[in-house]
Amino acid sequence: MTIYLDGKFVSEDEAKVSVFDHGLLYGDGVFEGIRLYSGKIFRLEQHLNRLFASAKAIMLQIPMTKPALTEACCDTCARNKLSDGYIRLVVTRGVGYLGLNPFKCKNPTVFIIASTIELYPEDVYRKGLNLITAGTIRNSPAAMSPAIKSLNYLNNILAKIEAVNAGTVEALMLNADGYVAECTGDNVFVVRDGKLQTPPISAGSLNGITRGVVMELAAKLGVAVTEPNLTRYDVMTADECFLTGTAAEIVPVATLDGRPIGSGKPGVLTLKLTGEFRKLTRSEGTAIARG
Numbered sequence: 001m002t003i004y005l006d007g008k009f010v011s012e013d014e015a016k017v018s019v020f021d022h023g024l025l026y027g028d029g030v031f032e033g034i035r036l037y038s039g040k041i042f043r044l045e046q047h048l049n050r051l052f053a054s055a056k057a058i059m060l061q062i063p064m065t066k067p068a069l070t071e072a073c074c075d076t077c078a079r080n081k082l083s084d085g086y087i088r089l090v091v092t093r094g095v096g097y098l099g100l101n102p103f104k105c106k107n108p109t110v111f112i113i114a115s116t117i118e119l120y121p122e123d124v125y126r127k128g129l130n131l132i133t134a135g136t137i138r139n140s141p142a143a144m145s146p147a148i149k150s151l152n153y154l155n156n157i158l159a160k161i162e163a164v165n166a167g168t169v170e171a172l173m174l175n176a177d178g179y180v181a182e183c184t185g186d187n188v189f190v191v192r193d194g195k196l197q198t199p200p201i202s203a204g205s206l207n208g209i210t211r212g213v214v215m216e217l218a219a220k221l222g223v224a225v226t227e228p229n230l231t232r233y234d235v236m237t238a239d240e241c242f243l244t245g246t247a248a249e250i251v252p253v254a255t256l257d258g259r260p261i262g263s264g265k266p267g268v269l270t271l272k273l274t275g276e277f278r279k280l281t282r283s284e285g286t287a288i289a290r291g
């Protein structure tokens with residue numbers, strides 16, 4: 001595997017960062033997870049826009065332009081001969097001293113991994129996922145905004161541990177007010193009376209690219225989407241529920257805390273949106289091969 005690291009393409013063995021990198025010491029950095037379908041990177045511009053917004057929020061100056069990052073992402077995929085895969089683009093604060101001060105780190109570290117990912121077993125997509133509600137509350141937007149896609153994922157990991165301990169793969173996270181925020185690595189939607197609902201970003205969720213794509217697809221299908229605050233009750237009594245994420249794509253949810261949602265099987269609108277999503281991801285994107 002060939003990795004992009006600070007302007008060079010290196011082998012996996014050579015792709016090493018310093019133990020003094022603040023990305024490692026403090027989780028001080030930002031990242032994106034991006035998909036490649038049929039030789040084209042899906043929604044790369046949106047991912048780069050979010051990366052720059054996350055960096056801005058933590059006063060991190062990304063040392064490359066968006067066109068340069070686009071080229072680096074394309075070249076990393078091409079060098080690994082990928083046509084379908086998953087790209088991890090990471091920008092850390094860089095090497096510093098053993099104190100928090102981020103401004104003592106002179107050069108941010110930039111690396112890109114292009115590989116494949118299978119987040120959930122095939123079964124989950126066919127039968128639906130069994131979701132649990134995590135006891136771990138999502139980070140408060142007033143403390144550490146979940147809208148920043150940072151290298152600090154411990155809040156999510158604590159909830160993920162709960163999911164795994166409960167014998168499943170994903171957990172619903174509530175905010176401090178008891179409203180649904182999102183899952184550990186995915187946004188959440190419910191279907192009620194043929195309409196879609198998803199929590200507002202202000203409830204403590206990432207402004208998911210897939211979430212946005214689903215909203216676009218719903219508009220094309222003439223399906224209304226609103227962003228109200230949702231409670232566990234709203235999820236339990238919904239007709240359908242599904243999760244969205246770049247790696248996960250669209251995941252039907254069968255149960256929440258052992259209670260079937262709707263029929264307890266992937267819902268009609270969920271499956272319709274999944275079909276439309278599949279068509280879209282294969283039809284647009286930034287081609288990795290130039291010329």
Ligand code: PMP
Nearest residue numbers: 185186187206208209210245246
């Ligand atoms: N929420 C969290 C916490 C995430 O980490 C992710 C990405 N894995 C998402 C939502 C989904 O965002 P996107 O559709 O942009 O991948």
